[in-house]
Amino acid sequence: MLASHLDKNFDTKEMQSIPSRNGYGEGLLEAAKRDEKIVALAADLTESTRTLAFAEAFPKRFVQVGITEQNMASVASGMAAMGKIPFIASYAMFSPGRNWEQIRTTIAYNDSNVKIIGAHAGVSVGPDGATHQAIEDIALMRVVPNIIVIAPADVHEARKATLAAAKHSGPVYIRVGRSNTPVVTTDESPFEIGKGEVMFTANEDAERKVGIIVTGTLLFNALKAAKDLREEGIEVTVLHMPTIKPIDKEALLTLANSHAGIVTVEEHQRIGGLGGAVAEYLSEAHPTKVRRIGVDDQFGQSGEPDELIEHYGMGVDAIKEAVKQI
């Protein structure tokens, strides 16, 4: 069963589709109205990272750094040292892609209260092609100590993640997408840093159940796969895991204990992302059969978001197939 707090228009013609990056823009503006310590920086991508509304509302708290992502990370660190709460936004390919070491040393090692927003994450960036499709960013951020890594599912969750990051003291990385993404959650859906949330519950009485763990904008595909599989007589639980680090170990153990195996789903390389995090933890704590859906050690290419998701094996059919293989 779909969780009751999810959007009632799920998988209908009325279902909305909105870029998750919009949620960053909304959350930033909302957080900034409550807390004047919040400042925002952008590197010549103010509009497309959705920082523009903040920049217009609070021009004195906005810093345009031009195309200098390395500089941006460290300027933010300096501002945080003076008590500000800086949000830095660019495309994930450039931040944390290009400025990884500045993030590691001047933000994470320094314990700077900086929030890093990586927009245009995933192959669903589309026509811009592989150079602009960040599918390594979760791995890059996950290996750095002291950073929280979040991949929100849709516009609402991106907004909530931004608000939560503003309140959290310490570095946070949030990845958001460029293209329209099904709006699955609602204002009522719970979001807490570090907490997984079951979004589709398998039939309790089923003899054999498979768990899907999904992060980010593929939540719709995972839920749709679960719904379809039920019609085929296969029972699936979908655990949505917006926070990849720290991973919700309790939720992982609960799922692994009660299910025959697990399929992880993310718009990222199969190496080093959610699938890696799940496999690393469960292989030690509760050895479980795990199949990982994601990009298989390749670069992306130009195309429409949906056809790229299909091509790289992250579509609904691919998820269903992986569940059947468990």
Next chain:
Amino acid sequence: MSLTNRKSISPLSDNWYTNIISMRYLTSEEVTNLELKANQIRQSIIEMLVAAGSGHTAGPLGMADILTLLYFKVLQHDPKNPHWSERDRLVLSHGHVCPVLYATLAHAGYFPVEELLTLRKFGSRLQGHPHRVALPGLETSSGPLGSGLSQAIGMALAERMDNPYSAKYIYCLTGDGELNEGQIWEAALQAGKEKLHNLIVIVDRNGIQIDGYTKDVMPLEPLAEKFEAFNFDVQEVDGHNMRALNDAIHKAQAVYGQPSLIIAHTIASKGVDVFERDFRWHGNPPGKGPEDRVPKDKQAEVALEKLRTLAGIIAKEDIT
């Protein structure tokens, strides 16, 4: 030397004018005291490097005069209250010269001088490259080159947002080899754009980097003109002349509408003549440096003797 406390310099007090004048100019006695302090700091640097068995010699010895002047004359700070919110900020961008910063902080009273001998040892607060979280008095962690200027810009921007009339200054110390880094020039664009009058950069222009002389590895000249083109007010001074340095810093404080940059010409390994100007002393401690002038087992002893006798000018028993 007494600490100058910004809050005590109020126009309401009778002697505020005298206070400001005495802050700005160095008497002969002050110059002598600062030079003796710098000498003690250099001795500490040698001792801590020897105890560590690794670390950088040339840069720390070369910057001892600059750090001494800053911490014993220029900076508004309180070693007993390192987190005092009204303090000036000093960002050390080329973290590898941290022995000079650690030694200066210890001599200024931030922590016991004896702790200097823990440099680079397991469990020490004095990490091989500075770790802000570990040691009060450090404004940032550094080591990977080129990031300090951006951080100083962030501090200067944040300060100006909160208080456009702030008397707080943000100092950034950089190496010259470090200026090879692309991030420096990203930051230079930003500093010029933002017209950060409260930002004062001091470049340690010692002419060496690990692989050789800066003019051979990656020429920087014309350096002053480069930063002027980025809209900095640029001065060049002798980095071992306390009066010249002090004047340059105060002129930099008076500049408005643009950031300041002081190119401090220093001598690598200054104070130990047999180590001076030799890039091979960049990353080696006494005991592991080049042997053509002093054998390895004598390097520490010779360095301390040179410092204690001011390179042989005075008998070592004259200095305690």
